[in-house]
Amino acid sequence: MTCELAVNCPHFNEGPCVRPQTAALFKARYCRGNRHQCARYAIYEQLGREAVPPDLPPNEHLRAMVILRGARSGIRPALR
Numbered sequence: 001m002t003c004e005l006a007v008n009c010p011h012f013n014e015g016p017c018v019r020p021q022t023a024a025l026f027k028a029r030y031c032r033g034n035r036h037q038c039a040r041y042a043i044y045e046q047l048g049r050e051a052v053p054p055d056l057p058p059n060e061h062l063r064a065m066v067i068l069r070g071a072r073s074g075i076r077p078a079l080r
């Protein structure tokens with residue numbers, strides 16, 4: 001089943017910062033595969049849609065972890 005965020009997810013619809021082959025891989029692995037392994041989806045699940053940075057690729061798990069840890073401790077990370 002395709003991720004329920006796909007309609008408005010920039011990485012599903014445009015693949016803003018990756019080559020077409022990489023975007024296709026992301027879609028197969030995360031969007032149509034296992035969304036629970038997607039870094040964007042992890043932030044959405046815990047903090048809501050508004051907290052997901054538009055430019056965060058689905059495979060940037062370290063950045064997602066920093067955002068999630070910062071949210072838990074009340075610190076907003078300055079990572080982009």
Ligand code: SF4
Nearest residue numbers: 003006009030031038
């Ligand atoms: S990139 Fe992640 S959040 Fe976006 S549609 Fe794919 S699985 Fe869902």
